Amino acid sequence: MRKWISFPWREGKISRQAHADFPEEGIYEREAGRSGFFGPTAHFHHKRPPTAWTSWEGPLRPRAFNLKNLELSTDSPWQAPLFLHNASCKMRYWHCPRSMDYLARNADGDDLFFVHAGDADLFTDYGCLRIGEGDYVVIPRGCMWRLEIHQPITMLMVEATNDSYQLPDKGLLGPQAIFDPAMLDVPAIDEKFLAQQDDGRSWKVLIKRLDAVSVVSYPHSPLDAIGWHGDLAVVRINWRHIRPLMSHRYHLPPSAHTTWVASRFVICTFVPRPIESDPGALKVPFYHNNDDFDEVIFYHAGNFFSRDNIGPQMITFHPSGFTHGPHPKAFAAGQQHTRKETDEVAVMVDTRDPLVVGEAAFAVEEKAYADSWKTKG
Template sequence: MSAKGWIHLPRKEGTTSRQAHADLPAGSFEREIGRDGFFGPASHIYHPHPPTGWTSFEGPMRPRAFDAVAAAQESSDPLRAQPLLHNAAVKLRIWSADRPMRDLVRNADGDELLFVHQGVGDLFCDFGHMAYGEGDYILMPRGTMWRLEPSQRTVALLIEATNGAFKLPERGILGPHAIFDPAALETPALDEAFKAQQGDCQTRVLVKRRDAISTITYPFNPLDAIGWKGEIAAMKLNWRDIRPVMSHRYHLPPSVHATFVADRFVVCTFVPRPIESDPGALKVPFFHSNDDYDEVIFYHAGDFFSRDNIKPGMITFHPSGFTHGPHPKAFAAGAQRARNSTDEVAVMIDARDALDMSEAARVQEVPSYADSWKSP
């Protein structure tokens, strides 16, 4: 039998809870030390003081927050938007446009996953046409030619996977239709709108390869497909089609909210859900030391009750190496009996390798964010 087949019984010392994230010893705070994100082994340590009860936080490794939308680059060319956070496997950019893109673009460096924070419009690509709107994920396979025609100013988070393709996460015993049914993924159509944009007009295609832009000019619009078939296509999914896994007796880890997985990072979507009703269950995210992954959250909409002074359009960045968790006010909010559900939509990117933060993000940083855990 392989090592994966063995059950590893955890050890126990001192005063602990019987079940993680529930019925904590009186007056204690639980801290999870986890490996491999939330997918690996873990231990839980119980403290009389909040693990985030620091009085100061100094040095380059620190919790960070910045206004991503304020850092959005307004242009007709999303490929030139500078990354806010990046490593060898993933690049996170923010881009906005209030008019149709002049040129087609083609990312030869990786798959492109757009999350539409604001705006509505139309997407034209190799595979056809489809409308888009607020809250849509749009997945463009590596090498796809595409352009957007916004009918309202569009702001999008761009997540580029440079080491491999985006895939759907394994659902295991939940079955393939849990979280969202793959049939909810929409693909473009070769409809009348797609045919109407074709013609013998000079068209430029901007191609990004090794972060450099090359230009290919055609005497016609190369989005001229008459048909396609196969397993690779652009696709769209709205957060409203995501139905989260829940437990009324236990606060589930963020990994259950995985929407897409790629090489060395995962994309999760937090959507409104019922708050745990079991009297002893934690009703806010638990304190954790996620020591193998850098954690990034883009806040899209709603009331982020586990975070203080965070508004839609902001990003928090928690590099690995320190304990983090809910702000002090979140405990009171989670305990309110009148509140029976969350009201927040957010995109989380957990990266296996350290992320670098760009100057564009630093300009919009909230310097006091590390102090926001201090008791009021």
């Protein structure tokens, strides 16, 4: 058994509680924390922004990637560009312009899709499910699936390698908080699904295991179930059905927006919400250290209120080891309370283990991103 060292202490000029009522000469609050936002913390008040660096050298650095510039169309999802990965998590970005004439199956772990654009029928072992822009779709490990395209699909794919996706413990908030599990949709064994069983053609299944692909051929569609029952299934929910936690007096940490949980990483969803209105409350994300987690954010829609020059289909990557926080313009706007609500939609992946940048990501990197916190003299 282990226990964190605990000795609450105060030193110098401080605010009595975090993220609110800062001392006049120490408005730049920095949080140092362990275990993401779940462990012990210390809060520092600085005279100047902790991100006011003048230069940056070496491999550790904040990075941004423009996924719009990736070569996305591939023959299968297993060939989609792998832009960030570690032993527990693999992130791909895939464009599927036409219906799949094969089936895919991941034997390495659960897959989570976030559909950035498009519209398709998803055929699975469990039946048929219509998916489209803004949908999260969880595909259990070993489930066969394919897409029949209505409009070309572009999606973020996050694999929980050798793992599964589960829901966060909502504790005092109750099981219906953030989203009611009743909002999760599952595939249907409907006429459309039954019709594809008698197509009179052969099918191939592309099975990924240990990142190698094997091909299994059938003289018929292997999606030939006539029914199923149980509590394991493909599920879907749209970001519009997520009702975020809010506080008008306190800026909640990203962990309050956790949507999916795996053993070594979490996925959070930022959706439009009112900005804190209390005069003393912090109105932008606080400066904080990445001391235990790597942080990745995929920007889907809107204007991300703590970043400048970041748009849809971009990724920011803040590896563990340095302080980051709002850009200067965003911090100033928060001080002036110029915005009353956010309009952003973004997916955040926080991983407990260091991520490796894939070659495909380096090819579309915004190399000046580390300089974007500089103020113009």
